[in-house]
Amino acid sequence: MQVLVTGVAGFIGSHVAHALLDRGDTVVGVDDLNDYYDVRLKQARLARLEARPGFAFHRLDLGDPDAVIPALRGVQFTRAVHLAAQAGVRYSLTNPFAYVRANLMGHVTVLELCRHMPGFEHLVYASSSSVYGGNTHMPFAVTDRVDQPVSLYAATKKADELMSHTYAHLYRMPVTGLRFFTVYGPWGRPDMAMWLFTEAILAGQPIRVFNHGKMRRDFTFIDDIVRGVIAALDHPPADDGAPPARVYNIGNNRSEELLHMIAVLEGALGRTAEKIMEPMQPGDVEATAADLTSIHRDLGYQPTTPIEVGIPRFVAWYKAYHGLT
Numbered sequence: 001m002q003v004l005v006t007g008v009a010g011f012i013g014s015h016v017a018h019a020l021l022d023r024g025d026t027v028v029g030v031d032d033l034n035d036y037y038d039v040r041l042k043q044a045r046l047a048r049l050e051a052r053p054g055f056a057f058h059r060l061d062l063g064d065p066d067a068v069i070p071a072l073r074g075v076q077f078t079r080a081v082h083l084a085a086q087a088g089v090r091y092s093l094t095n096p097f098a099y100v101r102a103n104l105m106g107h108v109t110v111l112e113l114c115r116h117m118p119g120f121e122h123l124v125y126a127s128s129s130s131v132y133g134g135n136t137h138m139p140f141a142v143t144d145r146v147d148q149p150v151s152l153y154a155a156t157k158k159a160d161e162l163m164s165h166t167y168a169h170l171y172r173m174p175v176t177g178l179r180f181f182t183v184y185g186p187w188g189r190p191d192m193a194m195w196l197f198t199e200a201i202l203a204g205q206p207i208r209v210f211n212h213g214k215m216r217r218d219f220t221f222i223d224d225i226v227r228g229v230i231a232a233l234d235h236p237p238a239d240d241g242a243p244p245a246r247v248y249n250i251g252n253n254r255s256e257e258l259l260h261m262i263a264v265l266e267g268a269l270g271r272t273a274e275k276i277m278e279p280m281q282p283g284d285v286e287a288t289a290a291d292l293t294s295i296h297r298d299l300g301y302q303p304t305t306p307i308e309v310g311i312p313r314f315v316a317w318y319k320a321y322h323g324l325t
């Protein structure tokens, strides 16, 4: 199968592309390689993909449909995994337009590309657990109301779900949205807590612990996420009268205390962190926990990696990547 993967130089996108190539699919990768975080990391992920047969790369900004649509004319794919986005909750307070461009305009660009692709079968796209905002009923279920986002990032992800539903309704285009819950692992993101903590602890610097550590997250290991994304891609929603649009949570099956995550990280690093307790950050949420009932029922998704296994694997990769012993 020929699959478009957007955000292919990103953390999740690069892993998904490798998994697709592993099983013999061909991958058309798109990314703009922007400098939201260290571009060398994106280039390093991309270099590993470009060494593989069946992979083609197009450097394009999806926020610019006038450039993207002609550049991809003649490129064939039947399914798509759209992961390109401006990610991160905190940055959306300082650079709102980056979110509008990448997550709203970029999303419509992908919807239009897919809609006009002959024989197109299924679009899987990234949403986020952030859409649950300040909801306090745990675990978060896809049937819960999500119309009170607490960050612009979350608002754009909810808008992506709405726009995707519209395309499923108007054009009978099968779409599946995945609400990712705090993904971590090798080749991860330098703006996320796990990386920032690791970097600081190894440098002997203090770490900033928000909401005085009273936070819980469904930390989900990348290999579990990749299995879920591929399962979703392989199961387009049926067109049975209702629009062929689905949204699923994709997380781990337990929500961890932030201080427990730090303790596991300290164990893996063999060092103790100096913790600076700080108040809650604007736009952030205190806890996330995923109700996985529907993704388990429909796609057989079952995460298998506890943080006690996943964090040491992240640390081992982090040290190797940075040439540390």
Ligand SMILES: NC(=O)c1ccc[n+]([C@@H]2O[C@H](COP(=O)([O-])OP(=O)(O)OC[C@H]3O[C@@H](n4cnc5c(N)ncnc54)[C@H](O)[C@@H]3O)[C@@H](O)[C@H]2O)c1
Pocket: 006, 007, 008, 009, 010, 011, 012, 013, 030, 031, 032, 033, 034, 042, 060, 061, 062, 063, 082, 083, 084, 085, 086, 087, 088, 101, 102, 106, 126, 127, 128, 129, 179, 180, 181, 182, 183, 184, 189
């Ligand atoms: N990692 C997580 O914990 C998490 C949680 C919830 C949702 N998500 C979502 O999952 C998706 C993938 O996240 P990730 O962690 O791999 O992030 P990432 O930042 O590593 O990857 C995103 C990639 O998209 C590219 N990109 C951004 N804007 C673009 C544009 N306009 N045109 C083309 N490429 C563009 C970036 O260069 C980057 O390589 C994103 O949509 C993100 O919002 C991730």
